[in-house]
Amino acid sequence: MPLKDECCLCKRVLPYSYLRRCQRCGHLYCRDCMVSDVTTSDFKRMFCLHCARKIVSPQPFSKYGALTRHLKFRSAFTNTVKLSFAEIDGIISDNLPMSAYKTESWWSNMPTNAHAKAWLDAGWNVHEINLKEGYVVFKKINNLKTKRYRRKVSRGEIKPFTPVRVRIPKSNKPSKTRVSKLYARLKNLERQRASLPTYPGSFKPKPKHEKILFKPEKKPQ
Known part of the structure; x- marks a missing residue:
């Protein structure tokens, strides 16, 4: 079903395609309640009858x-x-x-x-x-009645003031888990270095790959 709305002047309910929006007040009106721009006769600019009457015969300004x-x-x-x-x-x-x-x-x-x-x-x-x-x-006049706008207060219990939660910006510091992992890795490296045998002088043990590839009797000279 097509969307429907009510004309603000004649109060008829019509499909939305039959309604137009006034360029002056912005309300929806049917085509019978609208006229073209009375000042420029532009058919693209449509005014309602109320706005057209205000343009043609505005209310006189009081000199007092x-x-x-x-x-x-x-x-x-x-x-x-x-x-x-x-x-x-x-x-x-x-x-x-x-x-x-x-x-x-x-x-x-x-x-x-x-x-x-x-x-x-x-x-x-x-x-x-x-x-x-x-x-x-x-x-x-002392007893002049003036309009005073008061703030509406609910009759229920007044809730205590709750401040707005402030978002704390994240710091660039590493997390404790990451620091503990790095610390454990350093400790393991220190233990491995301490477990290696020490040799006096400038003697260095042969690496593992050299022991596997070359035997003492077949080592190239």
Whole structure:
């Protein structure tokens, strides 16, 4: 049977030969859920419908994101931040809307508003607003819930720490067996030399092969 897999978009189970891998996200999709490259119209590069939508109509970037990053940076040093409207214009690199200069309701801590979400996501609240002098005071939220990743500890018994076994490199020294064999061989040679008879003067006994090959009466002169 051919291998089968599921399309990540329409959830249909099809043979593996009918599925293609998206060049952007890397997931498997069927041919109905894929289109060619929308930027170059290259049929060899196939994108899924999700990735094609992100390329054609990307999500708009919030202009208040710079304010969020600024408040997160200031949270490490202080609990209150006073910013003028001109300073906020410089941080976001754009002008605030006219309602921010005229009404205090624009500065309300409502998470449904995009501009209010900028300081709420950073962990700050608008504590004071002064439209006459043109400044706003942010105060840090103390009970901000942050995600903390804790290491999972097993409920069973904690095993003692066992160090990793270290491999000792082998030395180039000969083994004890080899040394003992060589020592025994030297001892045997010493015994053989000690068992040979000693003769005075320069007399040397005849070797064995000479005794066998030549007899005393037939020895060549």
